[in-house]
Amino acid sequence: MEIVEYVDPELMAIDLANRLAGELRAALSHSGRVLFAVPGGSTPGPVFDALCAAQIDWASVDVLLTDERWVRPDHPRSNTRLVRERLLVDRAARATLLPMYQPTDTPEAAVARVIEAITPHLPIAVLLLGMGEDGHVASLFPGSEGLEAALAEDAPPVVALRPPEAEEPRLTLTRPVLDGALSKHLAITGAAKREALERAQGRPESEAPVRALFGGLTVHWAP
Known part of the structure; x- marks a missing residue:
């Protein structure tokens, strides 16, 4: 695991967006299509704002959420809505979103459908994650x-x-897919999140799931 520190979140968002864009371009130079997996939550929004205008062959990029709350795609808490409003705009509007939400009564009923939809696009070429103060990813x-x-x-x-204690059930990518990026x-x-990351190093994966992805992970942190 490598930790890159920035002086503030704005610089982090710009630098990280440039790095993600470079990795997506590099992946596209070796493959006709690539899979870019992204989180919901508040932290990635500024990164998406900087990334969406990048000069990338977005028409050859498939975008997949790392997880989704079981709410309709137009719901304020929907990760799908966040990605559509902050990432899939400007040049990135040409990318293809692979939906994690399906119109079923429960997320359990949608699992097989989602697996069938995303499996042909794996592995993930570039993965961006967020993390909670409890160590979840x-x-x-x-x-x-x-x-x-x-x-x-x-x-x-x-x-x-x-x-x-979560408001909604979820669908989520699992360790093999995330760690296989x-x-x-x-x-x-x-x-608080920096401290959570440091605590995770001494805890079992069941108590701090981020620890399962430490191998080869680049952490970007700003105060």
């Missing part, structure tokens, strides 16, 4: 029933989880 929350299975080396690509980045801001 994607929707791999500590204390979730089924978390250990989602962190297993032979886990299916996607699982449904119902994190304790050719390039892995984690963007975090603030002292």
Whole structure:
């Protein structure tokens, strides 16, 4: 794991966007299509704002969320909505979004459909992650029933989880898909998340799921 420090979140967003753009261009030079996986939450918004205008062959980029809350795509808490409003605009509007949300009664009922839709596009070429102060990444929350299975080396690509105290159930990519990304980045801001990252190094993966992805991970941090 490598940690890159910045003086403020604005510089981090610009530098990280440039780095992601360069990696996407490099991946496209070796492949006709590439998969770019991104998180929801508040931290990636400024990165998306800087990245969406980058000179990339966006028509050859497939975008996949690392996880999704089980709400309609137009809901204020939808990660899909965030990506459509902040990333899939300007030049990046030509990219293809692979939906994580399906119109089923429960996320469990959508798992097979989502796996079928994303599997032909794997592996992830470039992965951007966020992290919570509890050490969760994607929707791999500590204390979730089924978390250990989602962190297993032979886990299916996607699982449904119902994190304790969360407002909605989730669909999430699992360890093999996330850790199998050719390039892995984690963007975090603030002292609390930096401390959470440091605590994770001494905890089991079930208590700090981010630890499962430390190998080859580049962490971008700003105060």
